[in-house]
Amino acid sequence: MARPDSSYLLELLNRSSDEILRDWTANQFRNPRLRPELLRESELRDQSSTFLESLRTAISNIEQRQGDLTNILLQEWNETKQLLETISRSRSQKGFTPSETAGFIFSLKQHLFSRIRAELRESPDQLYQEISQANAILDMLALFTTEVFQRSREQIIARQQEEMLELSTPVVKLWDRILALPMIGTLDSARTQVVMESLLQKIVETGSEVAIIDITGVPTVDTLVAQHLLKTVAAARLMGADCIISGIRPQIAQTMVHLAVDLSNVTTKATLADAFLIALERLGHVPEVGRREEPTPGKKLETASLFGTPAARKIA
Amino acid sequence: MDRIPILKLGNFLLVTIQVDMYDQLAITLQDDLTSKIVQAGAKGVLIDISSLEVVDSFMGRMLANISEMTRVLDANTVVVGMRPAVAITLVELGLSLPGVQTALSVDKGMALLNAMREERPSEGLRERKPGAA
Incomplete structure (x- = not known):
């Protein structure tokens, strides 16, 4: 099967990233689990747009190389991973739960998928293929946030242990x-x-x-x-x-x-x-x-x- | 060849170790110190190791040896200013130097040496006191 120069997913992202971003952020604000006291709107909008942008860059770079999009170890993902690390770490410090942090990525699915479905209504095979690929990519990234979340929690625990060690031995x-x-x-x-x-x-x-x-x-x-x-x-x-x-x-x-x-x-x-x-x-x-x-x-x-x-x- | 200076301070000898010790230096110090004790008739030796950062089992044994040698030569030894890291290392090596007197600083070591001299019945200080006899 010959690959087209640019896949449908990338093309979709290029074409309508603005709309996706708008819908996505709007939906995140409507989410009752969003905690305005912990995260400002502007910050959330900023994070969403940077993430979408870096997702698009990574997919485009990988496709140019004809690499496997779902392989998180590819260096093209590094930038996205760094971004997610920052987001995840700041959220874990602010007191979000891991599922809320992963939910940030998962909530993108809904908008992406509904858009794909609207455009590819006529060809169910391609629809399934595109959705499953997008799904795999987003799952992988969301899992990554959880991993980082856990790691940063563990760092906090280790630091606390150290502090307790010092606290417990006053001279x-x-x-x-x-x-x-x-x-x-x-x-x-x-x-x-x-x-x-x-x-x-x-x-x-x-x-x-x-x-x-x-x-x-x-x-x-x-x-x-x-x-x-x-x-x-x-x-x-x-x-x-x-x-x-x-x-x-x-x-x-x-x-x-x-x-x-x-x-x-x-x-x-x-x-x-x-x-x-x-x-x-x-x-x-x-x-x-x-x-x-x-x-x-x-x-x-x-x-x-x-x-x-x-x-x-x-x-x- | 390097030598560690031995200073005479009244009846006592002061040895300040300011360089990293190696085995030959330690042996030379043992020689020098024992002859100096006899020559000067010193009654006490103060070894200041506050600058010593590295210590091994040989050094630990040497301190014990010097202390024992000076005791045989009728003088007391006080090791002063041992750093925490050095103390931990010696203890971990199993060398707690039971026969060696220690003090925190040269000042306190000197006071300890003086006190030990006064305690000795043979020093005569007490016998000469009027009320003691």
């Missing part, structure tokens, strides 16, 4: 040279890595000598988690800071002993308050001009000086 400064790290939720390798890095970084920034790791919010401790904790403690010690682990719940204490986790080198305290007291006590050993000599208001400072002895700080 707070409790006192001069005392840091606290309240850990909440299950610890896995990736999280512990982030925790470890942010704690160590903060130790350098603040010059803190004591870091309290509070695991009250950690529901379970297994050997892996315990090992991560011990690694953090060891790394902090290498940098010259002491770590205290606090908030060990009775069940966790039992589990740790049953798992034979060796915590003999680590100071452990039942509550954050106890750990804080120990931290103040340790820092009280470090001679610091002004702190102990000048009576400062505030109970906690008094506690610090209460525990302060001239003996040197000793690292076991």
